[in-house]
Amino acid sequence: MKAAYTDSYLQQPEQLHISEVTTPEPAADEIRVRVKAVSLNDFDWGIVAGKPWILRFFLGWRRPKVRISGCDIAGVIDRVGADVTRWQAGDRVFGDMSGSQFGGFAEFVCCSESAVAALPENVEYSAAAGVPQAAVLAWQALTLKGPLNDGLRILINGAGGGVGAYGVQLAKAFDVHVTGVDKAAKHVQMRSWGFDAVVDYQAEDFIATEQPYDLIIDTKTDRKPWQYCRGLSPGGAYVTVGGKLGLHLLLLLFAPLIRIVTGKRLGIVALHENENLSMFARLLGEGKMSTPIDGPYPFEQLPQQLRYFLDARHQGKVVLVMADTDA
DSSP: OEEEBOSSOOSSGGGOOEEEOOOOOOOTTEEEEEEEEEEOOHHHHHHHHTOSGGGHHHHOSSSOSOSBOOOEEEEEEEEEOTTOOSOOTTOEEEEEGGGTTOOOSBSEEEEEGGGOEEOOTTSOHHHHHTSHHHHHHHHHHHHTTSOOOTTOEEEEETTTSHHHHHHHHHHTTSSOEEEEEEOGGGHHHHHHHTOSEEEETTTOOTTSOSSOEEEEEESSOOSOHHHHGGGEEEEEEEEESSSOHHHHHHHHHHHHHHHHHHOOEEEEOOOOTTTTHHHHHHHHHTTSSOOOEEEEEEGGGHHHHHHHHHTTOOOSEEEEEOTTOOO
16 A cells, blocks of 8 residues: 555655555554545644654654654545454544554554544545644633633634634634634635635734633644733633643642633643544535635655655645645
């Protein structure tokens, strides 16, 4: 099968190559999925590059234990293990492979039967592949500090990617005002997703606002935690789903003190792989949620599209499809 296989950590995405490797066989409690589409996430490059360095304590210090990265996939089950009862060959599924063995950057991947959810027949593989990590993170961030209610003011920083695209759609199930922060080049697309207001972070400080926010969701985390408090309303909450590790550690250290002093809550989302996938499948099937796709691109363009993704030029979810994918 074709796969983006590597036995060493890479410095640049252009060093990643598609090659022929042995097709995996599922264990007794696993399924094998013929991958139709795969999307890109920050975690994918972290596995390939071994960065931040703390990842190497878990993934191998000098050489990666994970030889094929790739998390979010959609495809068709083509083989099931002897002990699998939930699925059968021919079932359409999608899911996040990070809780199993990764391996999504390949024509076939093996995973536990709980790592995927059923994909409705009317949902395209490319749309489903964008969902698992980004939509799960968006929903966790929206609800981490309490349920959504009408009347809230919400801001999403780094809103031009997947978390922002799904986050605004999920939030708009309520009567809320959502502001998105990203480069000006992405603003037209972001407004089409449903953002009520957009801010160009290169021209304006989104924290310096006369109307503070009840909830700030951050995919970048490039400031010290107490600085975000200026943009929060009394009792407001700040939640991060990505960004610099050092600032995350600082947030964990100071969040309890900040809450005592200001009453404002700060938190970090720890991804719960594949949580609520069936809910997202239903929303996709009913047309109540969609995936803003950047692409789809041929799988063979993976190195180039990883560079494009890391340069933050993408709008929505960068999705790659296999040559035989028809939907």
